[in-house]
Amino acid sequence: MxxxxxxxxxxxxxxxxxxxxxxxxxxxxxxxxxxxxxxxxxxxTPEVALNAVRNANIDVLAYSRSEGSDEYRTKLAAYYKNRDIHVSADEIIITTGGSEALLFAMGTVADQGDEIIIPEPFYANYNGFATSSGLKVVPVISSIDTNFALPPIGEFENLITEKTKAILICNPGNPTGYLYSKEEIKKLAQIAKKHNLFLIADEVYREFAYDGAEHYSILQEEGLEDYAIMIDSVSKRYSMCGARIGCIVSKNKKVIQTALKFAQARLSPPTFAQIASEAALDTPQxxxxxxxxxxxxxxxxxxxxxxxxxxxxxxxxxxxxxxxxxxxxxxxxxxxxxxxxxxxxxxxxxxxxxxxxxxxxxxxxxxxxxxxxxxxxxxxxxxxxxxxxxxxxxxx
CATH class of the missing domain: 3.90.1150.10 (Aspartate Aminotransferase, domain 1)
Structure with a gap:
């Protein structure tokens, strides 16, 4: 056998x-x-998204562009602009869920045997994505006793080696529900720039911030343009887990150009789900x-x-x-x-x-x-x- x-x-x-x-x-x-x-x-799920699929007048269910439709990416860029995240459509690649976006990000920034630092506990599938990409996860432990706050910066720096390529966070966090403060994001940004690392933020829960707190994206941080890679998805925001639509967003042109090659290799994201996701952007506040x-x-x-x-x-x-x-x-x-x-x-x-x-x-x-x-x-x-x-x- x-x-x-x-x-x-x-x-x-x-x-x-x-x-x-x-x-x-x-x-x-x-x-x-x-x-x-x-x-x-x-x-x-917002009715506007479901109706867009029900009412779609399609004779041939064709491939979309590998990076996703122009219409959806343009509308998505406007959504981000309203949240003080200024990106253009050509800085967004639509993916088959946030999962594929994470795989593209790991494949873009690291090679076999390289390392990625992740505060733990973390979304369990990060382990799987890293394994399939040939990467080593280097954990920095946060504790239930501190409500899973960001560990001290020294703990990150002690883990950085010549094989370290990126720091990955989930904000707000799965499985902890922890929301990183603006000050914590700035500290991580300083580490990324000091050690020439990518900072990848899984921000699929951005809308779900409680008790008057506001979500601060890594793409809002000035001076981080070459280092920041944002992962996003419609799954939780619009209760559309089955749509399997996400995206990778970065102002680093080499990151987008490289991620696009991974996107081309899998051809395109699903067409009907993009129609639903584009319509979902009209969901009222x-x-x-x-x-x-x-x-x-x-x-x-x-x-x-x-x-x-x-x-x-x-x-x-x-x-x-x-x-x-x-x-x-x-x-x-x-x-x-x-x-x-x-x-x-x-x-x-x-x-x-x-x-x-x-x-x-x-x-x-x-x-x-x-x-x-x-x-x-x-x-x-x-x-x-x-x-x-x-x-x-x-x-x-």
Whole structure:
């Protein structure tokens, strides 16, 4: 039998999706499962986006340009301008989701064996993207005890080697919900310029900033034009995860020219999804105001309920719709599987994402889970009640 590639063997499992078979089995047994494991919003997709697809008058569903349609990129540039991010259409490449944008960015800035520094815990798929790109993730650990604030600058500089090519952040953060301040972005910008590194920011949750805080993009930072690469997506902003439309944005012409070659190699992003995404840009601000208000209420309710559970520690998110929860268990992987295989409370259980998969440092986050508060408030209340009773039974 032929051998599987070493790269394939090294590809990590998704902590978000690997428990799906156990959840499906639980449902077959008649157990209701509350999905706290994945960031799939239950918020309705804007009708303007859906109508654009329904009403599209297309005789031939053709390829689009590799960099995405002119119309969409031009309209997207105007969207960014309204948020004090001044880029042109030719500084944007449309991708098949933010995932492909991250793959293009890694392929553009680094070679096999190069290193990328990422504050952890981080979006679990960064590990997979790095592995498939042949890169080494060098983690700098942030802590639940400091609400996952940016680690001291010295910790970044101590990790920089001749193989370091970039620093990657998620702002606001998945899985922590941490929102980097303007001052923190400026500190990272100083490191990038001092050590001649790219600063890549995954900003797909930019709209979801809470408690009066404002999102500050790396593309708003003056003097960072040659170093900054922004990743974006429609998935969370418009509750359009299935559209698979994202983008890579940079004012560095060599970055865009190189990323375009990767885009040409995969031909083009999906045409119908671009039509929907272009139309979604007409979504009124009232939509976001309502959505943000809803997420703040969900966050506050969930955090309050979690804090009532003995032995549980939780960091309060400043953005996005996730939180990291430290549980009074030794192994959250075992606990998460047990929840689906062996536990139910009034015929119901919950599915969580074990947090160890959001770290690249071994033996870190073993007693943590990520919870996505993308369910209605009454369901979050039930989920917290289930978790409380599950912990009592598991630790009995």
């Amino acid at each position: 032929p051998n599987i590639s070493i790269k394939g063997m090294q590809m990590p499992e998704s902590p978000i999706r690997k428990l799906v078979p156990y959840a499906e089995d639980a449902k077959k047994r008649g157990t209701k499962v509350y999905h706290l494991n994945i960031g799939q919003p239950d918020i309705k 009232s939509y976001f105001d309502e959505v943000i208000g809803e997420y703040v209420e969900r966050r506050d309710l969930l955090i309050s309920e979690l804090q009532k559970i003995e032995g549980v520690k939780v960091a309060k998110p400043k953005g996005a719709f996730y939180c990291i929860v430290e549980l009074p268990v030794k192994n959250a992987d075992d606990f998460a599987q047990w929840l689906l295989e062996k536990f139910e409370y009034n015929g119901e259980t919950i599915m969580v994402a074990p947090a160890a998969g959001f770290y690249s440092t071994a033996e870190v986050g073993l007693n943590q889970v990520r919870i996505a508060y993308v369910l209605k408030k009454e369901e979050l209340l039930k989920a917290a009640e289930i978790l409380n009773n599950a912990l009592k039974a598991y630790n009995a």
